[in-house]
Amino acid sequence: MAKTKVLIVEDEEAIATLLDYNLTREEFDVRIAVDGEDALMKLQEFHPDIAIIDWMLPKISGIEVCRRVRQNPDTKNLPIIMLTARSEEADRIRGLETGADDYMTKPFSTAELIARVKAVLRRIRPALVEDVVAYGDLRIDRTAHRVWRGDKEIHLGPTEFRLIDHLIQHPGRVFSREQLLNAVWGSDVFVEVRTVDVHVGRLRKALVKFGHEDPIRTVRAAGYSLDLS
Numbered sequence: 001m002a003k004t005k006v007l008i009v010e011d012e013e014a015i016a017t018l019l020d021y022n023l024t025r026e027e028f029d030v031r032i033a034v035d036g037e038d039a040l041m042k043l044q045e046f047h048p049d050i051a052i053i054d055w056m057l058p059k060i061s062g063i064e065v066c067r068r069v070r071q072n073p074d075t076k077n078l079p080i081i082m083l084t085a086r087s088e089e090a091d092r093i094r095g096l097e098t099g100a101d102d103y104m105t106k107p108f109s110t111a112e113l114i115a116r117v118k119a120v121l122r123r124i125r126p127a128l129v130e131d132v133v134a135y136g137d138l139r140i141d142r143t144a145h146r147v148w149r150g151d152k153e154i155h156l157g158p159t160e161f162r163l164i165d166h167l168i169q170h171p172g173r174v175f176s177r178e179q180l181l182n183a184v185w186g187s188d189v190f191v192e193v194r195t196v197d198v199h200v201g202r203l204r205k206a207l208v209k210f211g212h213e214d215p216i217r218t219v220r221a222a223g224y225s226l227d228l229s
């Protein structure tokens with residue numbers, strides 16, 4: 001299973017390092033951004049699954065980063081935990097209104113933050129933390145690498161399994177071929193974009209084998225999405 005990607009946006013090096021160490025130990029793939037500008041850049045490059053964003057940041061504030069994340073269609077559903085040194089209730093409410101899913105007031109315990117990260121992911125992106133994920137009549141067991149539609153088991157090759165595993169984490173979201181290449185094959189592997197079409201074709205064929213509805217939507221000039229509507 002691919003590691004869950006966490007972006008830490010924190011200018012205080014001691015805190016960033018501590019979080020990096022502890023989240024890495026918990027099997028997360030961690031990247032650090034040191035200010036608001038760096039955060040916006042790394043959001044585009046790293047495509048995190050969750051972001052931990054400090055309120056007070058150089059250049060662009062944490063609140064503003066949060067606002068921009070919510071405005072961008074690519075990142076608008078990104079789970080965000082805000083870190084704040086302010087404990088006033090008004091600030092907490094403002095933080096949540098800006099679009100944070102949870103917040104923690106400094107100083108906090110690392111164990112509690114990790115628990116919150118997992119809780120937010122479980123609530124917003126269950127596919128990232130659960131072994132068995134279901135969407136419509138589609139169900140996948142990520143530990144056993146098994147896939148079912150209704151009560152019929154679907155047999156998939158490893159690449160097709162990684163494809164469906166990625167798509168089921170974001171039902172309804174359209175992925176370009178390049179994004180699927182990066183997510184499924186990795187950005188350091190040279191694979192032709194057309195290869196994605198071949199494997200999506202194989203996946204689709206397997207998923208409709210027992211006469212079920214085709215769950216993969218082809219979006220012309222854009223890419224593919226998993227969509228059982």
Ligand code: CA
Nearest residue numbers: 011054056057
């Ligand atoms: Ca700070």
